[in-house]
Amino acid sequence: MINLEGRTTIITGGSRGIGRAAAILFAEAGSDVAFNFACREQAALEVKAEVEKKGRRCLIFKADIAEEAEVRRMVEGVAKSWGHIDVLVNNAGIWTTLEMGAMDSAVLKETVEVNINSLFYFCDAVVPYMKKNGRGSIVNVGSTAGVRGEALHSHYAASKGAMHALTKSLAAELGPSGIRVNCVAPGWVDTDMCAEVFSDAAFKESVRQSIPLKRIPPPEDIAGPILFLASDLARHINGAIINVNGGSVLCG
Secondary structure (H helix, E strand, O other), X not given: OOOOOOOEEEEOOOOOHHHHHHHHHHHHOOXXXXXXXXXXXXHHHHHHHHHHHOOXXXXXXXXXXXXXXXXXXXXXXXXXXXXXXXXXXXXXOOOOOEOOOOOOHHHHHHHHHHHHHHHHHHHHHHHHHHHHHOOEEEEEEOOOHHHHOOOOEHHHHHHHXXXXXXHHHHHHHXXXXXXXXXXXXXXXXXXXXXXXHHOOHHHHHHHHHHOOOOOOOOOHHHHHHHHHHHOHHHOOOOOXXXXXXXXXXXXX
């Protein structure tokens, strides 16, 4: 039922994890896909090949999303190539440890620049094209950490909480222009971001047991709700934070 034929989608961080799964799923739904990568060019090329196997066009950009000039270069490149931008998925982010009382200001700065500043840059660059079309959908990838907080990751939780607030604010601001803004807030996901902590089998099992559905989802389980929010099936959903965590966090 989801059909994105004729639409174009920008996904940040599309070479792996949730971004990779979303790029392929959006292509299956009929959308052309553009995405950036930071350093894994071969992985990005493999995703591009998967998208093109689905019969869709794909553009890839090596871009540091913490740099406004690089973000604008990417967005303008997509607009120049395809003429319009219909969907923006703000997926890329970083998750690091920061203990209060022993703060590393460089870690804090990087988290804010990647997890929050990049959203402002991408949204600001994309919105004029969406307003010109009279429609658009922005889907942000938040976190349960932004809903409930997370010890030893307060900077990450704060960045995701800010993302949730930005989602609601932009939904109110851009809705009258036909642009919907929503957020998917995953819990634990079996991605590269969690590979280090999940290398401890006992810890990974404790995480699995803490989830009511008793499973740690693959990235595809997050890509599905992202696609739904970007589609016309969600045409009256605006400003929502959709928890996708197997029931482990029941608030929002």
